[in-house]
Amino acid sequence: MSAPGKPRSLTLRILRSAPGAHVEPQWQDFAVEEAEGMTLFIALNEIRQNLDPSLQFDFVCRAGICGSCGMLIDGRPGLACRTLTKDHGATITLAPLPVFELIGDLSVNTGKWMRGTAERLETWIHRQQAPALTAVEAPMEPELAEAIYELDRCIECGCCVAGCGTLRMREDFVGAVGLNKIARFRLDPRDERSDEDFYNLIGDDTGVFGCMSLLGCHDVCPKGLPLQTQIAFLRRKMAVVGFK
Amino acid sequence: MKVAKRTFDAVIVGAGGAGLRAALQLSEAGLKTAVLTKVFPTRSHTVAAQGGVAASLGNSTEDNWHWHMYDTVKGSDWLGDQDAIEFMVKKANEVVVELEHYGMPFDRTDNGKIYQRPFGGHSQNYGQTPVSRSCAAADRTGHAMLHALYQRNVRANTQFFVEWMAMDLIRNADGDVLGVTAMEMETGEVSIFHAKATIFATGGAGRIYYSSTNAFINTGDGVGMAARAGIPLEDMEFWQFHPTGVAGAGVLITEGVRGEGGILRNAAGERFMERYAPNLKDLASRDIVSRSMVTEINEGRGCGTEKDHVLLDITHLSPETIMKRLPGIREIAIQFAGVDPIKAPIPVVPTCHYQMGGIPTNYKGQVIVPKDGNPNVPVAGFYAAGECACASVHGANRLGTNSLLDLLVFGKSAGETVVADFQSGQLTLKPLPDDAADVSLARIARLETQTNGVEVNDVRLDMQRVMQKHAGVFRFADMLKEGVTKILEVAERAKHTQIKDKSKVWNTARTEALELDNLIEVAKATMISAEARKESRGAHVRDDAIDCAETPNGRDDKNWLKHTLWYSEGNRLDYKPVNLQPMSADVEPIALAKRTY
Numbered sequence: 001m002s003a004p005g006k007p008r009s010l011t012l013r014i015l016r017s018a019p020g021a022h023v024e025p026q027w028q029d030f031a032v033e034e035a036e037g038m039t040l041f042i043a044l045n046e047i048r049q050n051l052d053p054s055l056q057f058d059f060v061c062r063a064g065i066c067g068s069c070g071m072l073i074d075g076r077p078g079l080a081c082r083t084l085t086k087d088h089g090a091t092i093t094l095a096p097l098p099v100f101e102l103i104g105d106l107s108v109n110t111g112k113w114m115r116g117t118a119e120r121l122e123t124w125i126h127r128q129q130a131p132a133l134t135a136v137e138a139p140m141e142p143e144l145a146e147a148i149y150e151l152d153r154c155i156e157c158g159c160c161v162a163g164c165g166t167l168r169m170r171e172d173f174v175g176a177v178g179l180n181k182i183a184r185f186r187l188d189p190r191d192e193r194s195d196e197d198f199y200n201l202i203g204d205d206t207g208v209f210g211c212m213s214l215l216g217c218h219d220v221c222p223k224g225l226p227l228q229t230q231i232a233f234l235r236r237k238m239a240v241v242g243f244k
Numbered sequence: 245m246k247v248a249k250r251t252f253d254a255v256i257v258g259a260g261g262a263g264l265r266a267a268l269q270l271s272e273a274g275l276k277t278a279v280l281t282k283v284f285p286t287r288s289h290t291v292a293a294q295g296g297v298a299a300s301l302g303n304s305t306e307d308n309w310h311w312h313m314y315d316t317v318k319g320s321d322w323l324g325d326q327d328a329i330e331f332m333v334k335k336a337n338e339v340v341v342e343l344e345h346y347g348m349p350f351d352r353t354d355n356g357k358i359y360q361r362p363f364g365g366h367s368q369n370y371g372q373t374p375v376s377r378s379c380a381a382a383d384r385t386g387h388a389m390l391h392a393l394y395q396r397n398v399r400a401n402t403q404f405f406v407e408w409m410a411m412d413l414i415r416n417a418d419g420d421v422l423g424v425t426a427m428e429m430e431t432g433e434v435s436i437f438h439a440k441a442t443i444f445a446t447g448g449a450g451r452i453y454y455s456s457t458n459a460f461i462n463t464g465d466g467v468g469m470a471a472r473a474g475i476p477l478e479d480m481e482f483w484q485f486h487p488t489g490v491a492g493a494g495v496l497i498t499e500g501v502r503g504e505g506g507i508l509r510n511a512a513g514e515r516f517m518e519r520y521a522p523n524l525k526d527l528a529s530r531d532i533v534s535r536s537m538v539t540e541i542n543e544g545r546g547c548g549t550e551k552d553h554v555l556l557d558i559t560h561l562s563p564e565t566i567m568k569r570l571p572g573i574r575e576i577a578i579q580f581a582g583v584d585p586i587k588a589p590i591p592v593v594p595t596c597h598y599q600m601g602g603i604p605t606n607y608k609g610q611v612i613v614p615k616d617g618n619p620n621v622p623v624a625g626f627y628a629a630g631e632c633a634c635a636s637v638h639g640a641n642r643l644g645t646n647s648l649l650d651l652l653v654f655g656k657s658a659g660e661t662v663v664a665d666f667q668s669g670q671l672t673l674k675p676l677p678d679d680a681a682d683v684s685l686a687r688i689a690r691l692e693t694q695t696n697g698v699e700v701n702d703v704r705l706d707m708q709r710v711m712q713k714h715a716g717v718f719r720f721a722d723m724l725k726e727g728v729t730k731i732l733e734v735a736e737r738a739k740h741t742q743i744k745d746k747s748k749v750w751n752t753a754r755t756e757a758l759e760l761d762n763l764i765e766v767a768k769a770t771m772i773s774a775e776a777r778k779e780s781r782g783a784h785v786r787d788d789a790i791d792c793a794e795t796p797n798g799r800d801d802k803n804w805l806k807h808t809l810w811y812s813e814g815n816r817l818d819y820k821p822v823n824l825q826p827m828s829a830d831v832e833p834i835a836l837a838k839r840t841y
Contacts (some may be wrong), residue, residue: 037580065291133342137344141352142352
């Protein structure tokens with residue numbers, strides 16, 4: 001907050017739920033006094049410490065790199081630790097990310113979903129023969145390394161999944177996080193998979209052809225990954241394989 | 245009470261860098277392995293490491309492992325064991341290249357090699373000029389590393405028990421380790437994980453301090469469990485205060501910023517590190533830079549209205565360099581300090597960052613304890629790696645980028661040792677004692693029934709304030725003495741913590757109460773070990789240690805060139821010699837000398 005003076009009183013309106021407890025989800029209001037530089041992560045911890053120890057939400061690093069604290073913030077997927085309360089109104093609504101299995105309140109099981117995607121798309125370097133460890137690193141153009149790194153920045157927070165129109169209609173869609181992974185390994189010369197191999201993983205409506213180009217994923221990615229470009233590019237490459 | 249039992253060849257506690265590296269070794273060798281972790285593996289705190297991993301690849305400037313070894317021994321203020329240090333620096337190239345093969349997206353030089361940047365305390369030619377030794381993926385090296393290791397583990401089909409909190413170490417009458425008890429956080433149920441080998445890779449306990457770069461999950465669980473089970477903790481008085489935490493927020497700003505040319509300035513705009521470390525300046529070792537900063541602040545040259553911080557200046561770097569090499573730092577500075585480092589310097593203060601001490605191990609990752617006059621006898625079935633372990637390679641002060649190297653080298657080494665012991669038939673499944681889960685069940689039962697107790701948050705906060713005030717960057721004899729009394733008082737209160745929420749399912753309050761038990765062990769170990777060590781060495785600097793020819797910088801090698809061992813029972817202290825002998829004949833011992841940069 002730039003202007004000094006009386007701090008705002010905030011209302012955090014949180015969607016409370018406990019799957020398995022057989023009670024309807026309901027909104028609950030918590031009053032928090034805003035402090036300078038306050039993030040939602042700080043506000044939520046204050047609530048849990050002072051008002052309600054049973055409030056569930058996930059966080060680890062508080063610096064936007066671990067990907068734990070994704071949630072719907074005023075209806076839009078985002079990271080709690082990267083959201084300053086001053087950028088929002090006096091009442092902020094918080095709800096769990098959709099699509100993922102609900103654990104309770106603001107906590108969802110992104111990990112289970114991400115592991116499933118990793119196994120399904122085999123998101124690791126595929127090599128016929130393991131290089132000897134005595135060998136030095138295989139050289140790589142710095143520009144290519146940078147391009148791979150750019151896509152490797154994904155923190156698997158699930159915001160793109162929560163913002164995806166297709167995933168709300170078919171839960172077997174791999175989502176932008178999955179397609180971005182494929183784009184990343186496709187770029188990497190250390191991965192020996194061909195476009196045909198990748199086509200077998202994502203060359204249908206559960207993969208790159210399921211995307212309706214609504215691009216919610218691109219708009220909400222907290223890391224600003226170029227998801228729109230990557231999906232469009234992959235679709236062209238996969239279409240070429242499909243026509244063969 | 246009946247407790248579910250699961251049986252494995254090996255159980256690993258923790259799925260950060262060290263745990264994942266060890267798990268990979270075991271999974272690929274076909275051992276039936278369970279990895280227990282409080283959070284999904286890629287959320288582990290290794291993800292927050294920024295600046296890089298050390299290896300003397302020599303891709304940008306001439307380098308070799310001898311220089312790296314010298315820097316590490318000197319950085320440790322000669323408290324590091326030279327056999328373990330030799331082992332680590334010699335393995336560095338192998339583990340880094342291996343990661344590169346796993347797909348880790350390192351930055352590259354123009355000729356296609358892994359990009360390396362200068363880092364504090366790393367030098368060419370035995371301390372002469374800075375060397376580029378830190379292999380980096382921009383300023384998110386830990387993130388790239390953790391994901392590469394995780395992907396490799398998915399490939400190897402490693403079995404993770406996510407959101408399981410290990411509670412207590414299980415030992416038999418002979419002291420052999422037989423596994424752990426663990427609580428499933430979803431249900432609150434306790435299970436026994438019975439195994440032939442148990443590897444701890446639980447990270448550090450930076451949360452004992454009020455101001456810390458550490459994540460909230462860094463509660464020293466493995467260290468606390470080991471201490472409660474009678475394993476001594478080594479060199480716990482040595483804590484690293486990272487020079488550049490964002491003032492107020494505590495979030496880390498990598499030393500790589502100074503590696504890329506960043507400069508620390510006081511209120512007068514002076515580059516004050518030139519006075520304290522004429523050779524390496526802003527790239528001196530972390531303990532030295534942190535103390536210099538606090539001295540500037542204490543002497544009235546701090547910045548801001550409260551004169552309580554200094555400035556980290558990169559405005560002279562090109563915006564392109566900042567965007568390319570330090571994009572994450574720019575994000576952090578904008579959010580947590582409200583400044584764009586392209587235009588204005590970042591306010592920073594020394595912030596608790598890393599635990600140099602831990603569970604005593606050798607370079608093979610075996611946990612070692614004194615027995616029958618031998619200070620280093622392996623505990624059957626017990627291994628540890630990464631920040632929770634003390635090999636000891638960091639001694640009294642760790643060099644930046646040596647922590648990611650530590651977790652790779654010793655995670656792998658612990659894994660290799662377990663696989664070798666398993667394949668040779670040395671590891672067997674020993675029978676569980678009948679009371680294997682009793683301690684854990686009693687801890688849970690106490691939390692269920694405690695009335696008129698104290699709040700977990702209050703006790704934790706008191707502990708953090710005592711640690712911050714009495715065992716900080718500079719230490720004072722009388723404050724340490726008082727600190728011991730205070731921390732023992734806090735520890736007494738911690739026995740009566742009470743939780744309001746008694747539900748079984750996803751009970752965060754209960755988890756935090758159990759974590760506090762671990763933090764308290766670490767806090768006691770730190771304060772008591774620090775009070776006892778009557779000298780200045782590395783990160784442990786006392787007002788009553790005198791800088792003279794006999795004790796350079798207050799370091800008293802005659803009396804204190806030894807490792808501390810703290811036992812939880814009775815807060816007993818013991819000591820063991822530092823290994824000044826390297827592992828092989830490839831290198832001479834690095835001789836004791838006064839430490840200057």
